[in-house]
Amino acid sequence: MKINSQSMKLLNERLILKTLVEKGFLTRIELSRMTGLTPSTIGRIIYDLVRIGFVEEGDQVQTSPLGRKATSLFLTKKFCSSIVFNVGVEQTEVAIGYLDKSTKKLYKFSTGTLSNFIEHVNDFLELIGKEQPIDPKRTSVVFAFPGIVDPQKAEIIYAPNLNWKNVKLRDLIHSQQPIFADNEANLSILAESAVSKDVKESENAFFLYVSQGIGGGVTINHQILRGERFAGAEVGHTVVEARSDVRCHCGNYGCLERFASLFLPVAEYEMNGKKLSGETLAEKFNSLIRINNLGDQMARKALKNFLYYLSIGIINIVNTFNPKIIIIGGDSDSIWKNFGKELHERVSERVMPKTLDGVIFRDTVFSGRNASVVGGNIMAIEHTIETLKVS
Numbered sequence: 574m575k576i577n578s579q580s581m582k583l584l585n586e587r588l589i590l591k592t593l594v595e596k597g598f599l600t601r602i603e604l605s606r607m608t609g610l611t612p613s614t615i616g617r618i619i620y621d622l623v624r625i626g627f628v629e630e631g632d633q634v635q636t637s638p639l640g641r642k643a644t645s646l647f648l649t650k651k652f653c654s655s656i657v658f659n660v661g662v663e664q665t666e667v668a669i670g671y672l673d674k675s676t677k678k679l680y681k682f683s684t685g686t687l688s689n690f691i692e693h694v695n696d697f698l699e700l701i702g703k704e705q706p707i708d709p710k711r712t713s714v715v716f717a718f719p720g721i722v723d724p725q726k727a728e729i730i731y732a733p734n735l736n737w738k739n740v741k742l743r744d745l746i747h748s749q750q751p752i753f754a755d756n757e758a759n760l761s762i763l764a765e766s767a768v769s770k771d772v773k774e775s776e777n778a779f780f781l782y783v784s785q786g787i788g789g790g791v792t793i794n795h796q797i798l799r800g801e802r803f804a805g806a807e808v809g810h811t812v813v814e815a816r817s818d819v820r821c822h823c824g825n826y827g828c829l830e831r832f833a834s835l836f837l838p839v840a841e842y843e844m845n846g847k848k849l850s851g852e853t854l855a856e857k858f859n860s861l862i863r864i865n866n867l868g869d870q871m872a873r874k875a876l877k878n879f880l881y882y883l884s885i886g887i888i889n890i891v892n893t894f895n896p897k898i899i900i901i902g903g904d905s906d907s908i909w910k911n912f913g914k915e916l917h918e919r920v921s922e923r924v925m926p927k928t929l930d931g932v933i934f935r936d937t938v939f940s941g942r943n944a945s946v947v948g949g950n951i952m953a954i955e956h957t958i959e960t961l962k963v964s
């Protein structure tokens with residue numbers, strides 16, 4: 574962009590909006606201090622952002638001990654920044670998001686076949702358009718998928734567990750709104766990067782997405798690693814049993830996700846006719862953790878291989894990317910809380926020396942599948958900031 578007064582104004586407008594998204598509530602004085610822009614520039618831009626309905630003025634807040642008061646500024650909730658479809662193999666969740674990064678879940682439906690799915694999406698978009706504050710130009714539609722996605726084209730290249738290939742969402746969705754899509758693990762690391770201090774401070778961070786399959790999202794020098802054909806960090810399809818005849822949905826044999834997804838321990842427990850409580854795989858896995866914690870020996874046995882192979886997956890992540898932080902999430906948000914000690918011991922025994930020094934492991938800060946929903950909304954907000962036009 575050529576720098577003239579008009580483009581400078583645009584850059585400043587984007588900077589202010591970005592700072593407000595980052596911090597939430599701010600006063601004009603705080604904005605000036607954080608952005609380095611003069612109070613008069615801040616005043617002019619905030620006037621415009623209020624006029625076009627992005628920013629609202631709130632209460633007077635105390636800004637100094639001497640008693641000066643200033644008006645707080647916050648991002649409007651009068652329109653949604655996004656409608657997010659968080660697509661799982663079993664279920665799809667529908668949520669809305671706002672510019673302040675908050676999200677709200679609205680509905681769930683069975684994902685089903687591709688044609689059923691598209692039909693549901695179009696129906697829900699129509700319904701949400703009537704019931705929620707949707708702005709056709711400002712509300713993006715975002716999809717989170719388990720699989721390889723071209724985010725620029727909103728195209729599913731390949732989702733192995735759904736067996737969907739070359740799906741051009743923009744051709745199938747009846748909406749004038751901007752449409753985006755990304756891999757669920759990439760959106761999860763994006764969400765953690767936007768809200769978690771430890772990830773913001775880590776140049777390299779990994780999100781291990783454990784659900785029906787296994788996905789990975791990694792930031793290298795704060796940028797999501799996409800790979801040449803968008804399959805960057807697909808650790809679920811790294812081979813952990815080279816001579817195995819266990820076939821994966823991707824066509825290969827012995828992939829990590831055939832041994833360490835949530836499906837395996839649940840299936841192993843239920844193999845002998847016992848049933849775990851819960852409808853979905855996530856609910857059943859959480860039941861398995863619960864009874865394991867009560868000392869159930871069969872639960873312990875069912876989890877044994879899962880934990881072994883999960884540790885192998887983590888060893889491969891450490892030795893490949895050596896991230897500062899490894900976050901585990903997806904359909905469970907308590908794997909590290911429950912099994913972290915055991916996993917860490919196994920990983921420590923087998924990674925290259927010194928590679929674990931200072932490395933943080935934890936569960937995601939988001940409950941359930943929320944990380945990819947929040948990430949989808951962040952993707953929409955980033956688009957809003959990048960395409961902001963005030964005048």
Ligand SMILES: [Zn+2]
Pocket residue numbers: 809810811821822823824825828
């Ligand atoms: Zn595979």
